[in-house]
Amino acid sequence: MRFKVFREEAMSGSCSRYLSDENFEAYLVGGRWSETADDNLADETISADFVRDLVETYNRAPEVHEAASGLGSLALMLGVAEWGVKGDGLPDDPARKSWRSDTGEDSGKHLMSYAVGGVGISHADVGDLEEFVEWIAASRIVPDDRKSALLRLAKVAYRKEGILYDELRAAGLCDQAPADHDLLGEPFQHLRGPVGTRYCKDYENGALKPDDWLTFRTWVRAALRTREAQAYLLDLWMRDYWQPTLAQVPAGEGAAEEMLINVRIRNSAPSVAKKAARSSPVEAGAAGRVQHQIDAYAHWKLKTARRRWEIMMRPVVLYRHFSGLDPLKGIHCD
Structure with a gap:
């Protein structure tokens, strides 16, 4: 509560x-x-x-x-x-x-951190990150027809309770080059990587796909651009x-x-x-x-x-x- x-x-x-x-x-x-x-x-x-x-x-x-x-x-x-x-x-x-x-x-x-290490000034991760993603999904930031894809990220089984940031990042960077543009067509301007084989071995989660990393980056960046x-x-x-x-x-x-x-x-x-x-x-x-x-x-x-x-x-x-x-x-x- x-x-x-x-x-x-x-x-x-x-x-x-x-x-x-x-x-x-x-x-x-x-x-x-x-x-x-x-x-x-x-x-x-x-x-x-x-x-x-x-x-x-x-x-x-x-x-x-x-x-x-x-x-x-x-x-x-x-x-x-x-x-x-x-x-x-x-x-x-x-x-x-x-x-x-x-x-x-x-x-x-x-x-504005979201591409390396975690989200925001605190590099929010795991439980804090799950709270933040749910807050974004409930806000005006995400259109109604996109909310379910974002909320799906909180329902995946991670190695720790909550949303494990590096597992999401690995899903986007380890199998293919990440998308250059967000879901609304705006280019990303963050550092691209690279990631090593050890990182991928440690963090790959079969329940996550490259589209999940794209969804995450799109709406987290949009959220971080608000004072709220x-x-x-x-x-x-x-x-x-x-x-x-x-x-x-x-x-x-x-x-x-x-x-x-x-x-x-x-x-x-x-x-x-x-x-x-x-x-x-x-x-x-x-x-x-x-x-x-x-x-x-x-x-x-x-x-x-x-x-x-x-x-x-x-x-x-x-x-x-x-x-x-x-x-x-x-x-x-x-």
Whole structure:
């Protein structure tokens, strides 16, 4: 019932239930979103003034829904999606990239993602993706005579519960070249591939056909070009990732910094994030709490943690900078 209510409420408007209208518009601008955009974006960047406002608003009233959600959006844009920041007076970048975006057509996460990795800024997959596809099918976006083909995607048996994105993608890319145009005749402008034999072996699903990938791309792209869908996916991430982190990370000194790291871990491995929050060393202060989270991530997947941890630190560094706090020292990933 909660999911049904969430879908119905999300259809009622083009604004987020978590961010203010002003912050939601800044989020769309930073993500280079438009009603004609495609999955070929890169170099998404938000302003230092936007970051400062999110931090200061949170510090004034962390108990306020929109203020706490604003802090969460900072983790999503910078720590998860790997966007950049532009402006004067920024501190040293922990990723040593002068705060440049670390995104590309096949890296990072984008508001228009649908051709590589998952859907939208969170790369929605499995259960979240099934919810989103059902929301699209119930919306005004899809003509009535096309809805059944889209809803069929939610009825296929996947290796995981929900719609497994890579099985759909494999159906479109592994047996033949994917269609260049959508079902309405508009060309796709996203990265084409390639995919390797290992990918196809891992993800081919005999119940899915190339037409399913075409149906998926057509209506997901059309949806992502609407403010309603962008608000829906943002709110879905807030509900499923940021809200549990808010609830589970203990209060006290360093809580904000720990939450900014914990929610990035949760985006990849919810069970790891839950365990790390439960064992938080509250008495260790901000540096100890952040290090605890990074250690948990490294214990889960060291190679992944080493590749990501400095980008993950970006929202923490900016939070402390715009809060007037000293930089954390000694944070590492072994």
